């Protein structure tokens with residue numbers, strides 16, 4: 027049937043140009059053309075004994091190959107879904123929910139019975155009503171449950187190099203549409219809407235497929251060492267800014283995540299499943315998940331996912347697929363794609379299939395894993411999920427409503443933290459960002475329009491608050507509470523493992539409190555707030571303001587929040603002459619300004635500068651004060667040597683191997699999209715020889731620089747810094763510049779501190795000195811207990827134990843220009859095992875350090891030994907070198923772009939440092 031392909035291609039290309047009405051007409055014509063005959067389709071063998079209707083276009087007809095024969099590109103995926111919609115618009119609807127950074131549209135489809143597909147907005151409205159017991163009583167809820175369909179959201183390919191899921195998504199849609207009378211499908215379509223997001227990360231997948239097919243030769247290689255099987259930097263896992271988007275659901279920094287949050291908040295599907303891939307030697311993972319579970323998940327949610335997992339067991343046995351449950355993949359961190367939906371009441375889970383990472387993969391056990399195998403498994407799991415949802419239709423709807431009832435009740439019952447308040451504070455922009463972020467999550471947020479008292483404290487108008495007695499109360503709890511504990515038994519088990527020298531089983535960070543990461547002061551109160559207020563949504567803008575716009579001498583911007591940062595970066599790019607005070611100062615009318623405050627003088631700017639200041643204040647949300655006198659009663663005058671002129675630095679950063687891609691991408695994102703300032707990414711191999719004189723700042727994100735920076739690279743860096751460059755290093759880059767081979771930064775890392783134990787060890791060693799002459803042997807030892815074996819197998823000089831991720835309190839020096847305007851306490855994320863001895867004063871300064879052993883842990887689970895050893899050790903080190911300097915963070919300040927509370931310090935490290943460097947200008 028050659029005509030079908032052509033016809034469809036023609037129809038699709040015409041479709042782009044025609045109006046909706048004509049499209050519908052055309053669609054029905056196409057359906058008529060493929061008269062709905064039932065044929066046993068030769069093309070498909072993934073679900074045995076299925077008869078597919080010929081009125082739905084097949085893979086071969088649309089794409090020219092069978093399912094699993096090729097790794098479908100983003101563009102072909104789109105083409106396939108458009109063809110499905112064109113063929114059956116009454117049963118499948120395609121929607122766009124956003125655009126990626128690289129301009130690709132993000133889509134999802136809804137598949138179901140015609141009457142459901144025709145009224146998706148009505149369905150969404152009913153789910154929203156069911157979600158709110160304050161307006162929907164038990165009786166009304168029962169009525170809704172009796173009429174509502176169940177719903178499942180299947181999301182695929184958030185990691186762009188986990189390829190099989192997108193082809194499985196296409197197969198799932200085809201199967202449901204082309205075989206509606208097949209027994210399982212019939213059950214599903216009878217009472218369930220199946221939503222499919224076939225590709226959450228189009229940019230990452232495109233990077234993968236382009237590279238994969240560009241590397242292929244005469245035959246596809248299944249060898250894990252082949253070029254085909256090895257992705258170059260940056261792998262397709264991440265999006266354009268190299269974010270792991272399966273960790274982005276808390277801070278919602280990426281447009282892909284923002285689009286999904288919006289659409290899930292609209293439909294609130296009962297079950298959400300996120301389909302991934304793991305290493306090719308592994309089999310298949312589905313729920314029940316591994317310990318620990320987030321304590322704010324309910325037993326119903328855990329049980330429901332277990333029910334669906336049980337259903338998979340049935341199908342996987344039938345198909346002879348291997349699988350495992352309850353290991354590795356936990357449900358503790360609330361920022362995964364399968365945990366965020368939990369907090370609006372869904373039952374959610376992750377699936378992982380062993381990946382072929384190409385067309386074929388040779389497993390260690392000798393089996394050949396084909397791409398089609400992996401697509402097959404994800405397809406079966408998808409259909410089995412939808413079946414599980416259909417089978418548990420009533421229970422799921424009932425539990426969903428009950429979740430909301432419980433959420434409100436547990437908020438009301440909280441005797442300590444029923445309401446969280448964000449009082450007016452110095453970091454006005456941070457408080458605003460946190461409030462609007464929560465609104466974006468679907469949380470009800472209020473802002474007072476009058477001053478009020480709550481729990482014995484006075485609050486001004488403008489205070490935000492969140493009452494946890496709301497349907498999203500548990501989400502607020504898990505993201506706002508300072509400490510979410512892992513279950514006791516799990517912690518005991520991890521400590522036991524560590525004592526046995528086994529790796530721990532903690533999968534991701536153990537801390538994520540948003541107020542801590544944003545460094546925002548919050549209060550808690552156990553009572554309802556009584557004050558006039560407005561509710562805030564995500565579009566709420568931070569208002570900027572200029573007091574005394576006619577100022578005759580200068581405009582001042584207090585330093586210390588992101589509004590001031592955005593004002594500065596915009597001002598520098600638009601050519602305003604800006605100074606910054608190294609120390610705090612007070613005007614003669616007693617108005618006080620923080621260290622770092624910006625001074626924009628009439629004297630040195632163009633005549634129309636006031637207009638620009640006004641515009642920038644509005645755009646950035648900054649508060650600007652115009653002054654008619656420069657007289658200062660305390661601190662430096664505007665013309666003091668303690669004020670520096672800010673320049674617009676050219677910023678470079680290391681890119682490509684051996685930089686860690688996520689550190690590179692996240693850092694670039696923070697500077698470009700949060701600080702709003704351009705960065706030039708330079709491939710690391712160029713850094714060793716290129717003339718960097720054009721740049722004032724070079725950032726080395728975390729990475730294994732030892733691997734590829736040779737002596738000449740180090741020499742090049744050293745001479746650039748000496749001539750006035752600012753070298754900023756994060757995490758493992760700090761390790762590199764401090765290494766003995768490089769010796770740019772004058773600090774050393776510490777070995778683990780070993781506490782002297784009084785316990786008798788009971789191991790005795792042969793005293794006879796004559797016994798050991800042979801260096802390949804050691805003296806004889808007698809062990810009397812198993813502990814002797816463990817002690818003897820321990821590495822003598824080892825690094826401190828690895829930390830999966832905790833939030834730590836850091837104290838900041840308040841007297842140095844580099845930390846001007848930065849809060850005295852900031853919160854850092856600690857990952858890994860690096861602890862540094864302080865720099866000595868003859869080389870530089872420790873400008874921020876971890877707090878004492880009792881205070882260092884802000885949130886999460888930290889080994890006792892690390893807690894003790896981290897205390898008072900440096901987080902930020904400054905070291906002058908010639909006309910330039912090093913600014914080194916011992917941990918990364920830009921991880922996941924969600925450590926907002928460090929952004930002013932980061933801005934200082936770039937812009938204030940550049941102003942203080944002394945290159946020949």
Ligand SMILES: [Zn+2]
Nearest residue numbers: 185188302303
């Ligand atoms: Zn994944």
